Amino acid sequence: xDILTYIVENFSxxxxxxIQHIVIVFSSVxxxxxxxxxxxxxxxxxxxxxxxxxxxxxxxxxxPSIALFGVLIPILSPIxxxxxxxxxxxxxxxxxxxxxxxxxxxxxxGLDSALMEAARGIGLRPWQRLFWIELPMAVPMIMxxxxxxxVSNIGVAAVAAYVGAGGLGRLISRGIxxxxxxxxxxxxxxxxxxxxxxxxxxxxxxxxLTSPGLRRRAGGAS
Amino acid sequence: MIDIENLSxxxxxxxRDTFAADRVSMRIAAGETCVLLGPSGCGxxxxxxxxxxxxxxxSGTIRINGRDLDDFDIAELRRSIxxxxxxxxxFPHMTIEQNxxxxxxxxxxxxxxxxxxxxxxLATVGLEPGHFLHRYPAELSGGQQQRVGVAxxxxxxxxxxxMDEPFGAVDPINRESIQDEFLAMQQxxxxxxxxxxHDIDEAVKMADKIALFRAGRLEQFAAPDELLAHxxxxxxxxxxxxxxxxxxxxxxxxxxxxxxxxxxLSQDRTVEEALALMNAQGREHLTVLDGAxxxxxxxxxxxxxxxxxxxxxxxxxxxxTSVSLDDNLRTAVSNMFRGDIGWLxxxxxxxxxxxxxxxxxxxxxxxxxxxxxx
Amino acid sequence: xxxxALRSGLVKLLQESLPLLLTALVxxxxxxxxxxxxxxxxxxxxxxxxxREHVVITLQGFLPAAVAGLALGVLLxxxxxxxxxxxxIQLLNIGNTIPSLAVIALSMTVLGxxxxxxxxxxxxxxxxxxxxxxxxxxxTVPxxxxxxGAGMGMxxxxxxxxxxxxxxFPAIMAGLRTGISLAxxxxxxxxxxxxxxxxxxxxxxxxxxxFGTILSGAIPVILLALLADLLIGLLAQLLTHPHTGT
Ligand SMILES: Nc1ncnc2c1ncn2[C@@H]1O[C@H](COP(=O)(O)OP(=O)(O)OP(=O)(O)O)[C@@H](O)[C@H]1O
Ligand SMILES: [Mg+2]
Numbered sequence: 001x002d003i004l005t006y007i008v009e010n011f012s013x014x015x016x017x018x019i020q021h022i023v024i025v026f027s028s029v030x031x032x033x034x035x036x037x038x039x040x041x042x043x044x045x046x047x048x049x050x051x052x053x054x055x056x057x058x059x060x061x062x063x064p065s066i067a068l069f070g071v072l073i074p075i076l077s078p079i080x081x082x083x084x085x086x087x088x089x090x091x092x093x094x095x096x097x098x099x100x101x102x103x104x105x106x107x108x109x110g111l112d113s114a115l116m117e118a119a120r121g122i123g124l125r126p127w128q129r130l131f132w133i134e135l136p137m138a139v140p141m142i143m144x145x146x147x148x149x150x151v152s153n154i155g156v157a158a159v160a161a162y163v164g165a166g167g168l169g170r171l172i173s174r175g176i177x178x179x180x181x182x183x184x185x186x187x188x189x190x191x192x193x194x195x196x197x198x199x200x201x202x203x204x205x206x207x208x209l210t211s212p213g214l215r216r217r218a219g220g221a222s
Numbered sequence: 223m224i225d226i227e228n229l230s231x232x233x234x235x236x237x238r239d240t241f242a243a244d245r246v247s248m249r250i251a252a253g254e255t256c257v258l259l260g261p262s263g264c265g266x267x268x269x270x271x272x273x274x275x276x277x278x279x280x281s282g283t284i285r286i287n288g289r290d291l292d293d294f295d296i297a298e299l300r301r302s303i304x305x306x307x308x309x310x311x312x313f314p315h316m317t318i319e320q321n322x323x324x325x326x327x328x329x330x331x332x333x334x335x336x337x338x339x340x341x342x343x344l345a346t347v348g349l350e351p352g353h354f355l356h357r358y359p360a361e362l363s364g365g366q367q368q369r370v371g372v373a374x375x376x377x378x379x380x381x382x383x384x385m386d387e388p389f390g391a392v393d394p395i396n397r398e399s400i401q402d403e404f405l406a407m408q409q410x411x412x413x414x415x416x417x418x419x420h421d422i423d424e425a426v427k428m429a430d431k432i433a434l435f436r437a438g439r440l441e442q443f444a445a446p447d448e449l450l451a452h453x454x455x456x457x458x459x460x461x462x463x464x465x466x467x468x469x470x471x472x473x474x475x476x477x478x479x480x481x482x483x484x485x486x487l488s489q490d491r492t493v494e495e496a497l498a499l500m501n502a503q504g505r506e507h508l509t510v511l512d513g514a515x516x517x518x519x520x521x522x523x524x525x526x527x528x529x530x531x532x533x534x535x536x537x538x539x540x541x542x543t544s545v546s547l548d549d550n551l552r553t554a555v556s557n558m559f560r561g562d563i564g565w566l567x568x569x570x571x572x573x574x575x576x577x578x579x580x581x582x583x584x585x586x587x588x589x590x591x592x593x594x595x596x
Numbered sequence: 597x598x599x600x601a602l603r604s605g606l607v608k609l610l611q612e613s614l615p616l617l618l619t620a621l622v623x624x625x626x627x628x629x630x631x632x633x634x635x636x637x638x639x640x641x642x643x644x645x646x647x648r649e650h651v652v653i654t655l656q657g658f659l660p661a662a663v664a665g666l667a668l669g670v671l672l673x674x675x676x677x678x679x680x681x682x683x684x685i686q687l688l689n690i691g692n693t694i695p696s697l698a699v700i701a702l703s704m705t706v707l708g709x710x711x712x713x714x715x716x717x718x719x720x721x722x723x724x725x726x727x728x729x730x731x732x733x734x735x736t737v738p739x740x741x742x743x744x745g746a747g748m749g750m751x752x753x754x755x756x757x758x759x760x761x762x763x764x765f766p767a768i769m770a771g772l773r774t775g776i777s778l779a780x781x782x783x784x785x786x787x788x789x790x791x792x793x794x795x796x797x798x799x800x801x802x803x804x805x806x807f808g809t810i811l812s813g814a815i816p817v818i819l820l821a822l823l824a825d826l827l828i829g830l831l832a833q834l835l836t837h838p839h840t841g842t
Binding site for chain 3: 187
């Protein structure tokens with residue numbers, strides 16, 4: 001019951017922290033989409049480039065988040081942003097790159113070559129092929145990557161509270177520091193719920209953005 | 223018009239050179255259908271794809287309406303060449319309407335016109351527009367998809383069409399009908415068509431000219447009847463088959479082999495009149511007509527002389543089928559076999575009697591080309 | 597083993613360890629560029645001690661998770677449990693989205709401070725992907741294989757050991773790989789609830805804004821994570837060879 005009282009009494013703070021959390025994650029993933037999708041497209045044309053980029057991104061993803069913050073702090077401090085929202089955003093962008101770049105790459109390099117030749121053969125120029133055929137067909141895969149990025153980075157953003165970024169991680173860090181189970185549990189449950197909810201929402205968005213023609217095919221022929 | 227001169231294509235892989243096209247020269251006149259024919263791997267697809275620049279040439283020139291392929295903006299050229307792909311390749315994320323509208327959209331047609339055109343071409347290939355426009359390719363059968371593939375190619379009304387086994391995925395019965403529809407369409411539109419097939423029957427049916435390839439070499443380039451009657455090499459003769467004379471039957475119209483001055487009498491005439499007419503003309507049989515001049519049966523001298531208890535031909539005759547002058551000899555022969563009879567009355571456009579066709583006349587017509595050569 | 601096989605094995609090993617080596621190089625470059633070699637040397641004793649602790653808690657969490665995860669995955673895939681399996685897997689999928697900091701925090705509210713809540717949290721975090729992958733691997737065995745096994749007179753247990761597990765092997769290894777990477781990634785947070793490990797250097801370094809201390813913790817954590825990934829990858833390859841006969 002303590003917890004409920006706590007939630008009611010601190011509702012506006014909670015709301016603020018939730019919004020901060022969402023803003024950190026979504027703005028970073030947005031940056032990651034803007035850079036990752038073009039990167040994924042570009043590396044399709046070179047085997048070596050794709051191996052290097054995907055390899056580097058895999059390594060990045062293996063690095064535990066707090067260790068990445070630890071490395072980012074000395075790197076970002078010369079420009080005055082060792083602590084705060086900037087390392088959080090940089091880390092989330094870096095973590096989001098792998099799923100987005102990889103899924104873009106896999107989707108586009110895996111397109112049926114006969115289909116792409118047909119697109120050339122009926123007179124689509126390279127840009128038209130990209131925007132009319134390749135990207136729309138890659139949307140389901142790219143969105144799946146975005147979903148993975150967003151959901152896993154809700155956790156990263158939580159840890160970011162320890163490097164001075166806002167968000168729901170604050171509740172956990174304060175809860176631990178002040179041995180206050182109310183904040184701790186509220187924070188942990190809020191983060192968990194946020195992750196689960198956003199996953200569901202993004203799944204719907206992915207469905208909406210996917211052409212019904214691709215949906216049916218993915219679900220097997222009628 | 224498409225001019226191909228000394229066209230070669232060499233694929234090198236694993237230090238081995240494959241000649242997919244070996245100094246090929248041919249000219250396809252405007253409005254003509256040319257079928258590229260040959261066994262699998264002989265280079266048909268390769269030559270077709272060189273026509274719209276999908277495969278770069280090793281050497282040789284291709285001119286379209288007198289202009290070298292290299293002088294075109296390739297994307298623009300491709301939009302003026304309807305392309306039907308061997309693997310169909312509809313875009314799965316687009317509706318049938320969007321698939322069919324893609325080239326008109328590239329050409330920046332206005333929306334209303336594009337929409338009207340999409341419905342129109344679907345109808346042309348025998349698909350009910352209301353039923354198909356808003357479906358997705360995955361919801362269509364293979365044959366329906368292939369029709370959409372053809373619709374997509376003709377949507378922007380390109381003067382030239384290139385098609386790679388466009389009816390390959392269709393079962394034999396549907397293939398017949400889609401071929402017929404396509405022929406009817408070509409009658410109206412008179413496009414320049416290059417059409418890949420490995421089926422000699424399809425080639426004979428669709429082509430004005432057949433180009434027969436073997437391992438990248440053009441073995442023979444001729445009209446279907448010429449190819450069947452005078453194969454240029456043993457390879458061609460083998461490829462067209464031992465029954466090539468039978469295949470020629472499909473190429474010749476009944477009208478060109480018919481005997482014009484055949485005897486006929488109305489069904490209300492008497493048996494005696496019929497016998498007299500046959501005796502006078504030295505014929506074994508004659509055709510019996512109804513009031514409107516349509517053939518309804520026949521009588522033979524042998525049966526009438528044996529004595530029939532009938533006054534008019536109407537009750538003495540044997541019912542008979544007929545064949546239209548526009549049908550081909552293959553239909554005529556087939557009808558003869560079915561009726562166990564050596565001749566058939568012919569009919570004109572209105573179904574009226576117009577001469578007859580006999581097995582002797584057909585043999586004579588088929589032999590004509592050989593006598594001329596001698 | 598022939599010498600050419602040995603050589604190709606070595607080349608493979610080098611290839612696989614390339615990410616670890618390159619990352620180590622980059623990390624060293626960062627240490628040097630930020631002028632922290634000395635701090636790093638000063639902390640060496642802490643580093644080795646804490647690294648050992650770090651590895652121990654990671655394994656304490658991961659090993660039970662591996663055993664339990666495999667067992668649970670096999671159990672759920674048995675025909676008798678198929679009906680409960682789907683909802684359970686759905687639940688695990690949802691559980692998988694819960695961030696590890698939340699898991700650590702919740703674990704602390706149950707077990708208090710110290711090593712036990714850390715081990716519980718690491719175990720839970722690693723468990724989910726292992727169960728899921730084992731289950732998915734085992735339920736996607738082509739029915740023909742199963743029938744062939746049964747047709748040869750194998751008992752269900754023999755089918756499991758000789759047919760199903762070999763088929764599911766790659767999926768299971770992938771699950772173990774994800775599991776250990778999640779456990780390793782969560783381990784640095786152990787310090788927050790009194791569980792020790794290299795997190796201590798990172799968090800205390802951040803608290804006093806001392807780059808040398810932070811890097812002394814962060815870099816070993818990074819290298820250990822890559823090492824764990826490398827080892828499990830190599831293990832998978834080693835175990836795969838007899839199966840594919842290559
Ligand atoms: N990209 C390529 N690289 C190497 N060889 C090729 C390539 N494309 C085609 N070939 C070879 O060129 C020859 C002609 O191929 P092509 O696809 O034109 O045959 P085709 O007549 O269309 O056969 P099919 O009836 O089976 O479609 C074949 O021997 C083929 O193996
Ligand atoms: Mg072909």
